[in-house]
Amino acid sequence: MSEWVVEVRNLNKYFGRHHVLKDITLRVRFGEVVSIIGASGSGKSTLLRCLNGLEPIQSGEIFIDGVCITANGVNLSRVRQSIGMIFQSFNLFPHMTALENITLAPQKVKKIPRVEAERVALELLRKVGLEEKAHAYPAQLSGGQKQRVAIARSLAMNPKVMMFDEPTSALDPETVKDVLDVMKELAREGMTMIVVTHEMGFAREVSDRVVHLDDGRIVEEGPPEEIFYRPKHPRTREFLSKVINI
Amino acid sequence: MSFDLSALYRALPSLLVGATVTLRITSLSIALGLCIGIVAGLCRVWPNPVLRALSGVYIEIIRGTPLLVQIFLVYFGLPALGINLDPFVAGVIAMGINSGAYVGEIVRGGIESIARGQMEAALSLGMTWHQAMYYVILPQAFVRILPPLGNEFIALLKDSSLVSTIAIAELTRTGQIIITRTFKSFEIWSGVALFYFLMTYVISRIVRFSEERLRYSE
Numbered sequence: 001m002s003e004w005v006v007e008v009r010n011l012n013k014y015f016g017r018h019h020v021l022k023d024i025t026l027r028v029r030f031g032e033v034v035s036i037i038g039a040s041g042s043g044k045s046t047l048l049r050c051l052n053g054l055e056p057i058q059s060g061e062i063f064i065d066g067v068c069i070t071a072n073g074v075n076l077s078r079v080r081q082s083i084g085m086i087f088q089s090f091n092l093f094p095h096m097t098a099l100e101n102i103t104l105a106p107q108k109v110k111k112i113p114r115v116e117a118e119r120v121a122l123e124l125l126r127k128v129g130l131e132e133k134a135h136a137y138p139a140q141l142s143g144g145q146k147q148r149v150a151i152a153r154s155l156a157m158n159p160k161v162m163m164f165d166e167p168t169s170a171l172d173p174e175t176v177k178d179v180l181d182v183m184k185e186l187a188r189e190g191m192t193m194i195v196v197t198h199e200m201g202f203a204r205e206v207s208d209r210v211v212h213l214d215d216g217r218i219v220e221e222g223p224p225e226e227i228f229y230r231p232k233h234p235r236t237r238e239f240l241s242k243v244i245n246i
Numbered sequence: 247m248s249f250d251l252s253a254l255y256r257a258l259p260s261l262l263v264g265a266t267v268t269l270r271i272t273s274l275s276i277a278l279g280l281c282i283g284i285v286a287g288l289c290r291v292w293p294n295p296v297l298r299a300l301s302g303v304y305i306e307i308i309r310g311t312p313l314l315v316q317i318f319l320v321y322f323g324l325p326a327l328g329i330n331l332d333p334f335v336a337g338v339i340a341m342g343i344n345s346g347a348y349v350g351e352i353v354r355g356g357i358e359s360i361a362r363g364q365m366e367a368a369l370s371l372g373m374t375w376h377q378a379m380y381y382v383i384l385p386q387a388f389v390r391i392l393p394p395l396g397n398e399f400i401a402l403l404k405d406s407s408l409v410s411t412i413a414i415a416e417l418t419r420t421g422q423i424i425i426t427r428t429f430k431s432f433e434i435w436s437g438v439a440l441f442y443f444l445m446t447y448v449i450s451r452i453v454r455f456s457e458e459r460l461r462y463s464e
Contacts, residue, residue, distance in 0.1 A: 054366055081372030091367035095385050104381060105371035150367075157371055 002066045005030050005161045005192045006051060011060035013043075013050060013216075020046050022216040024060070028161070033193045035203035035224075038213035039239060044196040045088075047213065048165050051194070052083045065160050081109060084154030084162040088169050090146040092138040098125065098149045099134040102156045110157070117156070124152035128182050144175025148182055161192040168199055200244045204228050212236045253430040254437045257421075261434075264420030265441045271337055271416060272403045278342025279402070283349020290354040293375060301350060308347035314408050316340045321412045337409035345402050352398060356391035357383055389460050396453030400446045407442075417441055 006028040013021035020043045028034050036044045049055040051062060053069055053076045062070050069079050093101050102121035106112040112120075125131045128148035138146055147167055154162060164183065168176045180202050187193055187206050197203055203210055203224060210227040212220045212235070220233040228244075231237045289301035308316070320343075321336040331339070360383050368378030410419035421438040425431050 052370055054369065077369070077372050077374050080370055083370070085367070085370035087363060087367065089363055091361075091363040093364065093367070093382050093386075095389075105368075105373060108377055108381060109372045153371070 002063070003029060004063070005032075005065050006194065007061075007063040008051070009061045009063075011047075011050065011057055011062065013046060013055065013057045020216050021050065021057075024216075024218060026211065026218065026221075028192060028194060030160075030192055031190045032208045033187045033191075033195070033206055034209045034211060035207040036194065036196045036211045036213055037198075037200070037203055037227075037239070042213045043216040044213050045165050048085075048163050048194065048196050051163060052080050052085055054085075077109070081157055082160040084151075084157065084159035086147070086150055086154060086162065086164040086167045088166040090138070090143070090150045090170075092146055092150055092153070094138050097135050097137055098130065098141070098152075101138070101149060102153045105153070106156050120156055121152070124155050125149070127155075127185075128152050129178065142175055143171040144178045147171065147179045151179075151182055151186075155186075161194065162186065164193065164195040164197070166196055166198065168197070198243070200228070200240075212239065214239065249436075250430055250433050253428055254433040257424045257428070257430075257434055257437055260420055260424055261417065261437050261441055264415060264417040265445065267414065267420075268403065268406050268416040268418075268441075269445065271334065271341070271409060271414065272399075272406045274338045275341035275345055275402060275406070276399055278338060279345025279349050279398075282342060282346025284353055286346055286350030287353020287357065290350065291357050305347045305350050308344055309351075313341070313344050313405055314411065316344055317408055317412060333409070333412045333414045336412060337406075337414050341402060341406060341409070344405075345398065348398050348401075349395065352391055352394045353387070355394070356387035359390050360386050389457075392453060392457050392460065396450060396457075399449050399453070403446055403449065404442060 004027045006026070008024055008026040011021055011024040012019070024047060036047065038044050046055060050057050051064070057070060060070070061068055064079050065082055067079055068074065069076065093104070096104065099118060099121050102124060103114065103117040106117040106120065107114055122131060122134060125134055128151055130145055130148055130152070133141060133145060133149070138149070141149065151162075167183070168179050171179065176199075180199065183193070183195070183202070184206055195203070195207070205224075207224050209221060210224045211218055212227060212233070214235045220227060220231060220236045227236065228240065231240055286301040286304060289297040290305070292298060317337065317340040320340040321331065321333060324331060324336075364382055364386065365378050368382040369375070373381070406416060407418035410416060410422065413419070415423070417438055421434050425434050428434070
């Protein structure tokens with residue numbers, strides 16, 4: 001088993017003729033929390049979507065826990081079971097209760113009996129502070145609650161890495177904190193996390209490493225104190241001066 | 247000018263018989279059209295490009311030609327290949343194949359109206375495309391498919407008047423026959439229209455009712 005849970009080698013991605021990801025090389029260790037920051041349109045979300053095979057890539061290799069997901073004939077569904085994916089727009093299933101959202105994949109994909117899947121789901125709902133919402137439909141939940149259910153839904157598959165695609169960008173300010181608290185708790189428990197975020201406070205406080213993506217290229221990466229307080233690359237300095245006042 | 251109500255009254259029993267034939271041929275056509283249409287609609291979004299293309303061709307051809315011509319092809323054309331069909335059977339087959347194309351487009355539209363994020367979330371949880379379709383997309387699409395499906399049923403019921411041309415004594419044909427005897431065009435066609443309206447009204451109420459039931463459960 002490799003020490004890297006995610007390994008990206010020389011990834012290139014185009015949308016038509018537009019070169020959106022340029023020669024990305026990135027490694028993430030087990031238990032590491034990596035934040036990806038950068039301006040809108042810099043390719044952060046696309047990179048994340050490539051990592052679980054939602055977007056095809058044109059060249060390069062991606063390994064998830066040692067399995068090359070860019071090889072021909074790879075069983076993507078199997079690989080995705082070990083990757084939790086949290087979307088900006090939650091993407092809860094609106095025709096199912098919170099509990100059903102969480103238990104669907106464990107039952108249908110992992111063939112876990114319903115009673116056992118529900119026991120785990122309730123435990124996860126307790127963990128994200130929403131035990132009493134088990135039988136609520138997504139339409140009855142606030143944005144922050146939806147995102148926490150989505151996190152519980154991903155955790156139910158027992159993933160090796162959790163990826164977050166701007167998890168708080170679509171939320172009302174007052175519900176952001178609950179979601180960030182859940183994410184901090186996960187980080188403390190040693191979950192490997194890759195977080196695309198505009199929450200600079202979160203990136204600084206929780207990350208082991210911060211990656212700055214600029215125009216499809218990784219221009220700088222390092223521990224948060226270096227990126228935020230002593231950025232080397234002029235583009236990073238420029239970006240940070242726009243988004244924070246330290 | 248006068249409206250001879252008694253002529254219409256005398257025609258009612260015959261028109262009622264004609265209306266039941268219309269209902270029978272329409273409901274059988276709907277059943278056939280639903281079977282074909284669900285398969286065609288699913289094929290339109292299936293990952294397999296051959297299936298997608300085949301159902302695309304079927305839908306285009308059927309929607310690009312008149313139902314009347316399709317009815318004639320099945321009833322008058324197929325005997326050239328040694329296939330002789332009873333008018334009623336020919337009518338059901340022609341209307342079923344015709345409706346299947348429209349239902350197929352409705353099914354495709356319903357599936358594609360479900361946000362892409364739903365499929366992506368399901369795939370991200372490790373589900374296969376088929377599992378995601380079955381457990382996540384189709385249950386949501388069904389609710390959206392219902393109203394346009396109701397419209398299609400109503401259109402089909404009205405279009406069933408076209409099978410009067412292949413000597414099926416449904417509602418329109420029955421009206422024509424009565425008029426050749428009585429010459430009461432205005433009265434009888436009014437009666438025929440009333441019967442069509444009553445039937446389409448009932449269908450639209452049923453669809454509306456089931457739509458509301460489904461909304462509550464969402």
